[in-house]
Amino acid sequence: MLRMLGPSDTLAVAGRIAKAALWVFTALAVVAATGMLLFAADGAEASTLVPMKPQDAAGGTLLLKSNANGETFAVPLLATDVEIRVSGMVARAAVRQRFRNPHADWYEGIYVFPLPENAAIDRLRMRIGDRLVEGEIRERQAAKVAYERAKQSGQRATLLEQERPNIFTSSVANIGPGEEIEVELEYQQRLRYEQARYSLRFPMVVGPRYIPGTPVTGMVGTGWAPGTDQVPDAPRITPPVLRPGADVVLNPGTLRVTLEAGVPLAAVESAYHPVRVRETSRSRREVVLEGETYASRDFELAWTVAPDRAPRVALFTERKGERHYGLLMVMPPAGERVSASLAREVILVIDTSGSMHGASIAQAKEALELAVLRLGPRDRFNVIEFNSTATMLFTDARAASPENTAIATRWIRALRAQGGTEMAAALNLALTGKESPDRVRQVVFLTDGAVGNEDALFRLIAARLGDSRLFTVGIGSAPNSYFMSKAAQAGRGTFTYIGKPDEVRHRMAELFAKLESPVLKNVRIEWPGGAQVESWPKRLPDLYLGEPVVVTAALARTDGEIVVSGTLGEAPWRAAVPVSAAAEGRGMGVLWARDKIAALMDSLRENASEPEVRTAVVDLALTHHLVTRYTSLVAVDRTPARPDAAALKAAALPTNLPEGWTYEAVFGELPRGATDARFNLLLGALLLLAATLVFGVRRRLAA
Numbered sequence: 001m002l003r004m005l006g007p008s009d010t011l012a013v014a015g016r017i018a019k020a021a022l023w024v025f026t027a028l029a030v031v032a033a034t035g036m037l038l039f040a041a042d043g044a045e046a047s048t049l050v051p052m053k054p055q056d057a058a059g060g061t062l063l064l065k066s067n068a069n070g071e072t073f074a075v076p077l078l079a080t081d082v083e084i085r086v087s088g089m090v091a092r093a094a095v096r097q098r099f100r101n102p103h104a105d106w107y108e109g110i111y112v113f114p115l116p117e118n119a120a121i122d123r124l125r126m127r128i129g130d131r132l133v134e135g136e137i138r139e140r141q142a143a144k145v146a147y148e149r150a151k152q153s154g155q156r157a158t159l160l161e162q163e164r165p166n167i168f169t170s171s172v173a174n175i176g177p178g179e180e181i182e183v184e185l186e187y188q189q190r191l192r193y194e195q196a197r198y199s200l201r202f203p204m205v206v207g208p209r210y211i212p213g214t215p216v217t218g219m220v221g222t223g224w225a226p227g228t229d230q231v232p233d234a235p236r237i238t239p240p241v242l243r244p245g246a247d248v249v250l251n252p253g254t255l256r257v258t259l260e261a262g263v264p265l266a267a268v269e270s271a272y273h274p275v276r277v278r279e280t281s282r283s284r285r286e287v288v289l290e291g292e293t294y295a296s297r298d299f300e301l302a303w304t305v306a307p308d309r310a311p312r313v314a315l316f317t318e319r320k321g322e323r324h325y326g327l328l329m330v331m332p333p334a335g336e337r338v339s340a341s342l343a344r345e346v347i348l349v350i351d352t353s354g355s356m357h358g359a360s361i362a363q364a365k366e367a368l369e370l371a372v373l374r375l376g377p378r379d380r381f382n383v384i385e386f387n388s389t390a391t392m393l394f395t396d397a398r399a400a401s402p403e404n405t406a407i408a409t410r411w412i413r414a415l416r417a418q419g420g421t422e423m424a425a426a427l428n429l430a431l432t433g434k435e436s437p438d439r440v441r442q443v444v445f446l447t448d449g450a451v452g453n454e455d456a457l458f459r460l461i462a463a464r465l466g467d468s469r470l471f472t473v474g475i476g477s478a479p480n481s482y483f484m485s486k487a488a489q490a491g492r493g494t495f496t497y498i499g500k501p502d503e504v505r506h507r508m509a510e511l512f513a514k515l516e517s518p519v520l521k522n523v524r525i526e527w528p529g530g531a532q533v534e535s536w537p538k539r540l541p542d543l544y545l546g547e548p549v550v551v552t553a554a555l556a557r558t559d560g561e562i563v564v565s566g567t568l569g570e571a572p573w574r575a576a577v578p579v580s581a582a583a584e585g586r587g588m589g590v591l592w593a594r595d596k597i598a599a600l601m602d603s604l605r606e607n608a609s610e611p612e613v614r615t616a617v618v619d620l621a622l623t624h625h626l627v628t629r630y631t632s633l634v635a636v637d638r639t640p641a642r643p644d645a646a647a648l649k650a651a652a653l654p655t656n657l658p659e660g661w662t663y664e665a666v667f668g669e670l671p672r673g674a675t676d677a678r679f680n681l682l683l684g685a686l687l688l689l690a691a692t693l694v695f696g697v698r699r700r701l702a703a
Contacts, residue, residue, distance in 0.1 A: 075651035076101045076109040076175055080253035080295065082202060088262050088316065089191045089329060090587055091200055093119075097183045101175040106642050108151065109172045110222050111653040112239040114203035116189050117166040117482035120587075120594035122625045123186035124633035126158045126172075128179075135160070135635035137625045139618055143632035147171065154642035158183050160633040163236050164454070165598070166482035167206055168627070174642045185633070188587040188594075193329065194494075195510055195546040199302040201497075202255065204295035207478045207658045208355065208666050209237055209452035210421035222652030231452040238452075240654040243663055250656050251295040257287040262583070264306040271300055272477070272499050297477035297659040300499065313577045316585030317558065324555040325588035328525075329548045330564045330575050343378040344515070345397050345439045346371070347430045347468075350415065351447035351475070353387040357417040357665030360476035363501050364446045365412055367473060370508045371444060372408045375400035380439070383408050386426035387419030417665060421451055424460055431464035441468040442515055443491070449480030457483070459605050461490045469493045469542070471511065478658035492542050510546075517545040520566040520573060525551060528560030528579060536595035552592040555579070593624040601629065 077100045084093040099109045115121070124135030135158065138146065143159060150157035151173035158181075159171040175181050192199045213228030221227075221235025228234060242250055259268065264282040274290040287301060314329040350368050352361065368383070375381055380397040381404075384390055393411050398404045430443045449472075451457065461470060470491020472484045475498055488495040496511045498504055520543035527533035535553035543549055549564065558579050565574045597620055600613050614630050621631040642648060657663055 075653060076103075076107050078109070078111060078251055078653050080113075080251060082253065082255040084200065084202070084255070084257045086191070086200065086257065086259045086261070087586065088260075088583065089193060089198065089314065090316070090327070090585065090591070091189045091191055092186065092587065093189065093202070094184060094186050097170055097185075098180055099172045099175055099183065100180040101177060104177050106177065106646050106648050107175045108648055108650040109170075109175060109653055110650065111170045111172075112163070112206055112223070112237065112655070113168060113170065114166050114206050114478075115168055115187060116201060116203065117485055118594065118598075119166075119187040119189050120590045120624075121160070121162075121168075121185055121187040121627040121633070122590055123184075124158065124160050124635055125184045126156070126635040126637065127182040127184065128156055128637060131637065133158075133635045133637050135633040137622055137627070137631055137633055140630055140632045143634040146634050146636060147173065150174075150636040151648070154640040154644065154646075156181060156637040156641050158635045160185060160627055162627050162629055162632070163233060164482055166203065166480070167237050169236065174648065176641060183635075188590045190327070190550065190591055193548055193550075197302050197304050198261075199300060200257065201481070202299040203478065203481065204251075204253070204293075204298055205478045205655055205658050206237070206239060207448065207450050207476075207480070207661065208241060209234075209450055209480075210353065210355070210423075211238065211452045212420070212422065212424075213453070222650075225452075230456060234452055240652055241657050241663075241667075242654050244657055250654060252292045253295060254292065255289045255299060257285075257301055259285040259287060259301075259303065261303065261305055266304045266306050268301070268303040271302065271503065272297055273299055275301075294656060296656040298479075298481075298499070300497075313575055315562065315577050315579070315582040316588060317555065317579070317582040318585045318588035320589040323589070324558055325592045326553045326555050326579075326582065327585060327588050327591060328551045328553065328562060328564075328577070330577075331548045343380070343439050344376075345436065345441045346375060346379055346381045346400075346515070347384065347397070347441070347443045348372065348381065349384045349386065349426050349430050349443065349445045349447075350412070351387075351421065351423075351426075352385045352415050352417050353419055353421040353450070354417060354665040354668070355421065355448055355450040355661060356475065357662040359501065359660035360448055361415070361417040363498055363504055364473075364475045365415060366501070366504045367446055367475070367498060367508050368412050369409055370505060371512065372400075372405050372412070374508075374512050375405065377401075381405075381408070383411065384426055384429050385415055386422060387417070388422055389419075390422065390425035390429050392429055421447075423447070423451055423457055424453075427457065427460050428464065431461065431466065431468055431470070433464040433466045435467045441466075442471060442493075443468050444471045444473060444511070444515075445487070446473040446475055447479075447484075448476045449474060449483040449487075451480065451483060454480075454483045454486070455605060458486060458490055458602075461487060462605065465491055471496070471515070473498060473508075473511065476658065477660050489541065494544055494547060514544040514546070519544055520568050523549060523564065523566040525549075526563040526565075527553065527555070528562065529556030532556030534596075536592065536599055538599065552588065552595045554589075554592055558582075590624055590626070593620050593626060596620060597626065597628055 079098045081096040082093060084091050101107050126133040147157050147159040154174055157173045161169045163169060170183055172181055172183060211225040211228055211231045211234045213230030215226045216229050216232060219227040219232050219235055223235040223238030224240055225234040225238040261283045265285065268277050268285050273293060276288045276290060278286040280286060312331050315326060317324055317326045348368055348371050350364050356364060379400040381400050382397045383393040393408055470488060471493035472488045473496045474481060474484045477499060485495045494514060496507055498507045523540040523543060533553055533556055535551050540549060561576050561578045563576045597617050600617050604610060604613055617628055617630050621628045627633055
């Protein structure tokens with residue numbers, strides 16, 4: 001039986017609703033505030049790097065503020081010297097890190113730093129005064145145990161660990177008062193060749209990474225971000241960052257390149273740093289950085305060879321023990337163009353997260369606008385922006401008509417950089433996983449790649465690529481080149497780097513020349529010896545205008561010829577090189593092992609057995625003396641140095657913010673990564689306000 005509600009009943013129901021709403025709003029407010037505070041607390045180290053006194057800063061004293069009690073303590077100083085020798089298309093680099101302790105206490109210095117994403121590190125040495133200690137390659141855990149034992153025993157020791165293929169950690173234990181310890185590592189690197197130009201990039205700073213996911217415990221590190229279920233090693237890839245404007249500049253360094261091209265050189269240039277270039281012969285140059293450089297942006301050196309000497313086919317071989325190793329580079333025909341038979345669907349994606357604030361977003365917007373204006377009348381297109389969320393301009397791809405491109409241009413010009421870097425959302429929108437037989441589908445992704453969850457994104461690309469091609473464009477002074485190059489590889493596209501505004505027009509024109517030109521498809525290599533040859537990559541990529549196929553191989557024979565074939569447009573294409581015509585190379589075995597290890601690690605994303613992959617990687621790494629995810633280099637000075645009574649302090653050496661980045665846009669008023677802490681703060685404040693209003697209504701109803 002139903003009955004009518006009277007005034008007292010209405011008041012009771014309203015009270016119960018208000019009470020329930022109060023509890024809900026309060027709970028949500030606490031959750032939002034907790035999320036904000038979590039990033040603030042764990043990220044606090046990013047903003048607590050402070051010089052205490054002008055005289056201390058002038059004297060080189062660097063101090064960190066303790067998160068626990070607000071007190072300050074000094075940290076060791078670091079300087080880096082780099083020497084690179086280039087022979088043909090291979091570079092051999094020696095990186096010397098000088099850890100200096102100007103203080104009265106004993107220190108352990110921990111430094112997170114970048115190297116090229118394809119660097120094969122095979123040597124570590126530690127120098128203390130006149131003594132030189134050679135590093136040993138060991139499984140990672142065994143190397144860590146040896147280092148910790150030496151540290152506790154007062155012995156000087158160095159440990160070199162890989163966090164990502166382009167991020168490493170140097171730990172140096174027991175640096176005595178007033179002492180300097182030099183750590184030298186060496187690596188081999190294959191150079192990039194495109195558009196008749198070689199380029200060498202040396203990254204100098206680890207930019208702050210966006211760390212998505214729910215915080216978890218377990219991983220130990222010195223970074224400003226806690227580990228999460230998506231990025232459990234976040235504490236190891238987020239070193240403390242100096243706030244710009246402080247009286248201290250960090251990580252000074254020198255760099256010298258000895259360039260031996262093997263053929264006459266036409267031009268040598270450094271786009272982002274002033275250099276002195278001395279010509280010692282037609283094929284040789286000595287390049288030195290002008291003055292002392294502080295690590296805040298990547299260094300790039302580029303050179304072109306004389307036009308009539310540009311390589312069409314290059315083969316380098318090396319004998320190491322009983323095996324022969326080779327590196328093969330074959331250029332598709334230059335200057336040949338075939339009209340594309342299919343129209344295109346071009347999806348343009350732009351990163352508008354906080355890390356893109358400043359020069360980066362200006363470059364990206366200009367590049368995006370040029371891309372829209374370059375579209376042809378048969379093309380279809382769409383534009384996607386992403387930060388904490390992803391948004392499409394149109395609900396689906398539209399014809400590249402004057403009206404639609406004008407709408408896109410206005411939309412692009414209004415974009416602003418803010419929020420987090422939820423790249424997965426953008427990839428889900430851009431990659432449909434479908435086949436498009438009537439169109440060539442090309443996705444152009446403009447970003448600085450400042451993410452920590454690379455593996456998850458690579459899996460997403462593999463799952464949703466379909467027959468699309470993914471072209472990445474790295475923006476800014478220090479993009480995450482590992483993510484950018486590997487994403488392009490997984491997407492069967494190419495990677496383009498734009499480091500400063502006046503490069504945008506030229507680099508985007510080069511990229512669109514590739515997009516508008518036929519690719520060399522169905523690429524195959526026939527080796528002498530057939531199945532006895534192990535070459536990498538196993539799956540050869542499509543080839544684009546001005547870019548070569550580069551393959552490393554363990555050769556069974558050194559006679560016969562290597563044949564490369566494919567389809568250019570609708571016509572067959574073929575090139576051959578006799579093995580006997582190979583030039584002598586050095587380090588080909590290391591490069592081959594590095595490529596095989598990379599392929600093994602990639603197989604983990606395809607559900608390969610982790611124990612089997614680990615065993616194979618460790619065997620290769622120990623044979624070729626390489627640092628990997630599973631192996632590290634450790635050097636221990638056997639003589640104890642630190643007295644038993646002397647305490648050892650640990651300090652994470654901070655880094656500079658990449659040039660052109662805006663600190664507040666990355667970390668916000670409360671320290672964070674490229675996370676969206678201010679959104680959480682606003683949400684928490686709004687919900688608390690709502691809870692207060694509901695509570696007020698409830699009191700008035702009860703009165």
